[in-house]
Amino acid sequence: MEALGPIAIFLLALFALLGAGVWVGLALIGVAWVGMELFTSRPTGDAMVTTIWAGASSWTLTALPxxxxxxxxxxxxxxxxxxxxxxxxxxxRLPGGLIHTNIVGCTVFAAVSGSSAATLTTVGRMSIPELRRRDYPETMVIGTLAGAATLGLMIPPSLTLIVYGVAINESITQLFMAGVLPGLTLAAMFMAYVAVASQVSKDFDPKPEPRMSLRQKLANSRLVIPLLLLVALVIGSMYLGFATATEAAAFGVLGSLALAASQGSLTRATFTDSLMGAVRTSAMIALILAGAKFLSLSMGFTGLPRGLADFIAEQGLTRFELLMALLVFYIVLGCFLDGISSVVLTMAVVEPMIRQAGVDVIWFGIFVVVVVEMAQITPPIGFNLFVLQGMTGHEMGFIARAAIPMFLIMVAMVFVLIFVPELATWLPETMSQRR
Incomplete structure (x- = not known):
């Protein structure tokens, strides 16, 4: 195939730069530079500046920081x-007991953070000591936390969905709505696993919890109500059409500042630390997106994306076979790259394929997010594994083995999405009809 030459050059340049320890964003820009110099006579510097500025000045991208x-x-x-x-x-009192706090806690916090790492750290720093003190099995504590924290990538506001939407120029709000039901379904599947595993495991023998009256339960629940109201504000404002994703993000910032102030946690130091943390994360993602935009332009001059799409079409693959090929492709890629990098690096090639195959791009966004969630818990680059290693002191191998059941549940979730696509498409379609 004529595209094999350019593919080899792009891959060689990419692996050389990544292997040398160059940042992903700069590596993408470097690969694009090589492509522009080899395959087009257009001035490379002019093309790079124009493309990066066009990508960075997108109004949609303001929701991310x-x-x-x-x-x-x-x-x-x-x-x-x-x-x-x-x-x-x-x-x-549920089968599995307080292990469920890992899953439900991650689900709730995912709805206000958008980050897998922030979800894992926030929930884990409290739940791990408490569950250990009650003698819950360490493998189940670590495994469920590693898996459930990935919900931060799917349940809105998801940073990965924002990046995907910007990369393919689709509605961020529609993508957010598409992630709600699959995210809740995946959380329910995690909880079902915990319930079953706790009944069949011989090591599951935690200390019993003291019984509480309904009044005591309600008194404790008041601590979660402000957070649930913030979730309702952010997601509800988008679903009802009162706000775009960017406007909902602004409401979320104001609400989180109010929540922190009401707790007495909003000090000058925490405000500055949160602002600088947001700047660092946003700058990192923006650099990756800028590199991806330039790489897409460079690949376009080679005809590589369209050539690959035509090649796939010539193979006569069914929609299911194409999705299986992409599933394996992203799982392998996730062993070496984080989720956001995997999305921006591949969209220039994958988008024409799925559009030509008649795959709904909103649905495919959720498919991709489920698959790159797996990358968070697969060695050697699984970011959640590194975070948990720092929090628990366990060997990487132990944490990876503990997360295997959650990985398999995510694989099962992919097939649920394929055979029940309405899970991801019903809510966006309903929202569109309301408008």
């Missing part, structure tokens, strides 16, 4: 302690 800042503010509050106290009385 706001959602990052919202998560950073809440990360520095007493939220993790309040979450555990508020959720534990209601979950203690």
């Amino acid at each position: 706001l959602f990052v800042w919202m998560g950073e503010i809440l990360y520095r509050t007493r939220l993790s302690e309040d979450l555990f106290k508020g959720l534990s009385p209601w979950l203690a």
Whole structure:
């Protein structure tokens, strides 16, 4: 195939730069530079400046730093302690007991952070000591936390969905709505696993929780109510059409500042730390996006994306076979790159394929997010594994083995999405009809 030459050159340049330890964003720009010099006579510097500025000045992208800042503010509050106290009385009597606080806590915090790492750190720093003190099995504590924290990538506001939407020029609000039901379904699948595993495991023998009256449970639940109201404000404003994703992000920042102030956690130091944390994360993602935009332009001059799409079409693959090929491709890629890098690096090639195959791009966004969620818990680059290693002191191999059941549940979730696509498409379509 004629595209094999350019593919080899792009891959060689990419692996050389990444292997040398160059930042992902700069590596993408470097690969694009090589492509422009080899395959076009257009001035490379002029093309790079124009493309990067066009990508960086997108109004849609302004939602990203706001959602990052919202998560950073809440990360520095007493939220993790309040979450555990508020959720534990209601979950203690379920099969699996307080292990469910990992999953429900991550689900709730994912709805206001958008970040897998922030979700993992916030919930884990409180739940791990509490669950250990109650003699819950370490593998189940670590595994469920590693898996459930990935919900931060799917449940809105998801940073990965923002990046995907910007990369393919689709509505961020529609993508957010598409992630709600699959995210809740995946959380329910995690909880079902915990319920079953706790019944069949011989090592599951935690200390019993003292019984609480309904009044005591309700008293503890008041700690979670402000956070649930913030979730309702952010997601509800988008669903009802009162706000775009960017405007909802601004509401979220104001709400998180108010929540931190009401807790007494909003000091000059926490405000500055949250702001600088948001700047660092947003700058990192913006650099990757800038590199991806330039790489897309460079690939376009080679005809590589369209050539690959035509090649796939010539193979006569069914929609299911194409999705299986992409599933394996992203799982392998996720062993070496983080989720956001995987998305921006591949969209220039993958987008024409899926559009030509008639795959709904909103649905495919959720498909991709589920698959790159797996990358968070697969060695050697699984970011959640590194975070948990720092928090628990366990060997990487132990943490990876503990996360295997959650990885398999995510694989099952991919097939649920394929056979029940309405799970991802129903809510965006309903929202469109309301408007």
